[in-house]
Amino acid sequence: MGLLKQWFLLILLLGVKVICQDYDNAYETTYPEYDSETELEPRIPPLVVTQPPDYGNPYIPYPQECARECYCPFSYPLAMYCDHRKLKAIPNIPRHIRHLYIQFNDIEAITAEPFVNATSLKEINLGHNSLKSSLVERNAFTNLKDLLLLYLDHNNLEEVPASLPKTLQRLSLGFNRISKLSADAMQGLASLTVLDLCNNRLTDAGIRGKTLSGMKALMQITMCNNKLKSMPSDLPASVLQLSLENNSIASIPDGYFKKTPNLLSLRVSHNKLKAVPYTVFNLSRLMELNLGHNQLSKAFFIPRALEHLYLNHNEFMDLNVTLMCPSLDQSKPNLLTYIRIDNNRLSGPIDYSAYSCFPRIRIIFYGEQKLEKKKTLPPTKKPRLMGDAPINGGDGNVYE
Numbered sequence: 001m002g003l004l005k006q007w008f009l010l011i012l013l014l015g016v017k018v019i020c021q022d023y024d025n026a027y028e029t030t031y032p033e034y035d036s037e038t039e040l041e042p043r044i045p046p047l048v049v050t051q052p053p054d055y056g057n058p059y060i061p062y063p064q065e066c067a068r069e070c071y072c073p074f075s076y077p078l079a080m081y082c083d084h085r086k087l088k089a090i091p092n093i094p095r096h097i098r099h100l101y102i103q104f105n106d107i108e109a110i111t112a113e114p115f116v117n118a119t120s121l122k123e124i125n126l127g128h129n130s131l132k133s134s135l136v137e138r139n140a141f142t143n144l145k146d147l148l149l150l151y152l153d154h155n156n157l158e159e160v161p162a163s164l165p166k167t168l169q170r171l172s173l174g175f176n177r178i179s180k181l182s183a184d185a186m187q188g189l190a191s192l193t194v195l196d197l198c199n200n201r202l203t204d205a206g207i208r209g210k211t212l213s214g215m216k217a218l219m220q221i222t223m224c225n226n227k228l229k230s231m232p233s234d235l236p237a238s239v240l241q242l243s244l245e246n247n248s249i250a251s252i253p254d255g256y257f258k259k260t261p262n263l264l265s266l267r268v269s270h271n272k273l274k275a276v277p278y279t280v281f282n283l284s285r286l287m288e289l290n291l292g293h294n295q296l297s298k299a300f301f302i303p304r305a306l307e308h309l310y311l312n313h314n315e316f317m318d319l320n321v322t323l324m325c326p327s328l329d330q331s332k333p334n335l336l337t338y339i340r341i342d343n344n345r346l347s348g349p350i351d352y353s354a355y356s357c358f359p360r361i362r363i364i365f366y367g368e369q370k371l372e373k374k375k376t377l378p379p380t381k382k383p384r385l386m387g388d389a390p391i392n393g394g395d396g397n398v399y400e
């Protein structure tokens with residue numbers, strides 16, 4: 001303990017904040033609780049500017065026409081609200097409607113018929129319905145030449161609807177049963193900037209071939225909670241944010257990111273990575289790298305722009321700073337400010353050279369470390385009383 005205290009003091013002198021979940025200290029001191037997960041999330045700038053509601057031209061008297069089942073507010077004449085109504089079918093959409101909110105219903109089918117006049121549609125929210133791929137008509141959306149936003153999350157889709165309009169900028173397909181992306185459905189989406197495919201059943205075989213590269217404007221792609229065993233191939237060069245949390249990815253090929261040199265944020269936590277090629281993350285703009293909850297044990301090269309690094313819940317026994325930062329360039333310092341390394345197998349303090357290699361470092365979240373492999377635990381554990389502060393999870397103490 002004495003050693004740890006000294007180490008803390010050293011860090012205090014250096015003005016670095018170290019967050020530690022240390023039992024003894026937690027009982028002795030009254031530092032405020034710190035919610036690591038939420039408060040320390042890096043702020044990657046939003047990639048898509050959300051437009052203010054579009055009220056149309058105030059000098060045009062929009063028709064009062066509205067589907068019988070829905071509500072068209074007088075103050076927002078271009079929108080039709082049909083959500084939470086137990087609807088089984090999409091009603092006919094009047095010609096002037098630009099925003100259709102029809103989420104939370106029991107709709108299974110999409111046919112072209114209700115949309116024949118609705119050529120002004122810019123946004124459709126069909127999330128939280130019961131859409132089935134076999135009941136989505138092939139040309140259902142082809143007529144919609146201005147469509148920008150399409151939400152189809154929380155349905156029972158098994159594939160991406162074919163013939164989506166080329167104008168589409170944002171497509172949400174999370175929480176469906178999609179196992180395969182067809183090149184046919186994806187390649188034409190040249191304006192798409194945000195694609196959400198989290199919580200589906202995507203496999204490596206399901207995204208093989210030229211499926212993604214046609215989306216030349218794609219900036220954010222999320223495929224969390226799927227069944228991928230390797231990194232998706234064929235990403236377009238435009239990608240800035242790639243999220244692959246909670247798959248079964250076991251490796252990252254050397255040079256993998258050569259195709260996506262502009263990447264700002266990469267999240268591959270909750271996967272099966274045991275090792276990564278030494279310079280694989282050498283990307284000039286990478287700011288956030290989350291590799292938590294893997295089985296990594298060997299340090300890798302830290303690119304200069306990286307600000308937030310998550311290595312928590314891995315197998316590191318030490319953190320070799322010489323490997324992370326092989327050379328020092330005072331004129332171009334590393335920008336790392338935050339590193340999370342709790343729940344590894346670290347035993348000693350962080351190498352002192354970390355502070356010269358990473359002069360901007362503000363927080364080292366050292367936290368608790370894993371116990372040595374199955375040490376002699378007492379056969380029966382004392383039951384923990386409710387009042388006994390359980391010191392695990394994200395909260396800890398801040399030493400400033």
Ligand SMILES: *[C@@H]1O[C@H](CO)[C@@H](O)[C@H](O)[C@H]1NC(C)=O
Nearest residue numbers: 092093094113114115116117
């Ligand atoms: C389309 O508009 C025409 C003419 O206004 C109307 O007769 C027809 O019922 C509309 N169809 C649908 C599906 O909205």
Ligand SMILES: *[C@@H]1O[C@H](CO)[C@@H](O)[C@H](O)[C@H]1NC(C)=O
Nearest residue numbers: 199224225226227246247270
């Ligand atoms: C990981 O994904 C599976 C489904 O593929 C889900 O059941 C599980 O809750 C997810 N785990 C985490 C930690 O998100």
Ligand SMILES: *[C@@H]1O[C@H](CO)[C@@H](O)[C@H](O)[C@H]1NC(C)=O
Nearest residue numbers: 278279282283284301303326
């Ligand atoms: C990282 O990339 C830069 C620019 O491409 C290059 O100059 C540098 O040598 C690379 N560093 C390592 C350690 O590979």
Ligand SMILES: *[C@@H]1O[C@H](CO)[C@@H](O)[C@H](O)[C@H]1NC(C)=O
Nearest residue numbers: 318319320321322323324351
């Ligand atoms: C860090 O790694 C280098 C290269 O593998 C090795 O030579 C050095 O001894 C390591 N340093 C520590 C402190 O383990």
